[in-house]
Amino acid sequence: MTGTTAGTSAPAGPLARPASPAAVARDDRPGGAGTRRAFFLVMLAAASAVFLYPFVWLVVASLKPRDRTFADPFLPWPRPFAPQSYVDVWHAAPMTAWLVNTVVVGFMAALTVTVSSAFVAFGFAYFRFPGRGVLFGSVLATMMLPAAVTLVPTYLIWNAVGLTGTQVPLWAGNVFGSAFYIFLLRQFFLGIPRYVFEAARVDGASYLDLFWRIALPLARPALIIAFVFELKASWFDLMKPLIYLQDPQLFTLPRGLKAIVDQFYQGGDPKWEIVLAAGVITTLPLIAIFFVGQRYFVQGIATTGQRG
Template sequence: MTARRVLRWGAVAAATVLFLYPFVWLLSASVKPRAQVFDNLLIPRTWAWDNYAEIWRAAPVAAWLVNSVVVSLAAAVAVTLTSSLVAFGFAYFRFPGRNALFGLVLATMMLPAAVTMIPVYLIWNSVGLAHTQVPLWAGNLFGSAFYIFLLRQFFLGLPREVFEAARVDGAGHWTLFWRIAVPLCRPALIVSFVFELKASWSDLLKPLIYLRDPALYTLPRGLKALSDQFGQAGEQRWEIVLAGSVLTTVPLLIVFFVAQRHFLAGITTEGARPGR
């Protein structure tokens, strides 16, 4: 038993080191001089804290940070609200073809994003919003199949008797959703919110497609422009780009640690809930 426990904790420790190594390397490389960035030493021989000051001087990082916060929050709030509404409808209401319709929603996850990229761009272009930040988050107003599936499982796990009692007391469908289902499924909603926040925060493809004005850039798009600028100048300043990557990563770590208790509760509870 002791040997098994040692092996188990050894495997956990090895996996932890494996997953932490890239981030530790990033932190280390971001405070190294340019000539030492790729020496693979986790403790720099020479510390170059000026890299972080330099990136603020080289680019409008503050504006990019604000853009990322606005776009990510809008995307996360939009997809969490709309997906939860659709998921509650599939979980609560009984109507003919419900399972077939739900299966059709799930089937959209099989559709590669590259297939819809051009048609979606043409739609935004036709309404004059192709080169704004709106396409980065407004598509989430129509929900997401993954989050609909995730939240539906939670709503199915709620006792139906609670809703029936509320209906007897005169509660409407919106009250059932907002006053009963949402508070009881808060961990699942937080999981969806954090997932989408992370996806939108680190997304580079959509900003590359839609954003032309540097004042509208998000952090990933801005770092890409910064990297291209340094590359064209013949001096790829990786230390500056890596410092920017750290600035991009730290907010996500803060969000995760703040929401960690609810996040882990949502994940573990989801695994314990049977679908119905």
């Protein structure tokens, strides 16, 4: 019997296979991919220039003499070049003490909120109990509460325990965690396979062992994100130091910058080149920290929130 069965057709040869949609698109638009890539690169460069311009202006203006501080705002280099303000700022204010205070307060704030938030987030991610969703939603609802609402009660609490005028209120509140970081870390913990924890439980690990020996090492990128976010928030925070600190030797850098501006205006001689130099000194450490932890930072952003 020759031929093929009715209703069927002979298999087509390899040359008869239809081209994939991607291949068809490449044939129809040979330069499409390159054009799109160039367009996105141009848009990325334009957006980067917009975001970088304020910092570039800050650096350039801080390197100009006083009478030329606000001249030529679009010139990408100082004219004339006058770096003397970076020497004068150390004589105009105790910048070393303020820098040390900022590092200590920022590190303590970031460390406490990262550990405490991770502890709570692990509980929400691992344990199954009635009302877990409602309780977690209540935690997230606290993010809707404006900070100004709790400003006075919080001050009264710290004043009652005698800690106003010290640096403790600037970071000790983070011992109770943060709703944003709890949410972020919980999402990351949910991405860890549950059988990893169950196998450890079979081997006799306690719940605390699951947290310290398994969850935290695997969640390193998310922990670094929480740490860097809170360090940045504490580093540039002005409200708390403005409320709780009166001794200039305890000032952080933002509070110190405010004091410098007030001092110059009261004297009738606003030395903006010194203020701008102090602003550059305040900003550079955070830029360095970001570049050091950039790999973990991007990895954590990419992997957080894959599971809900």
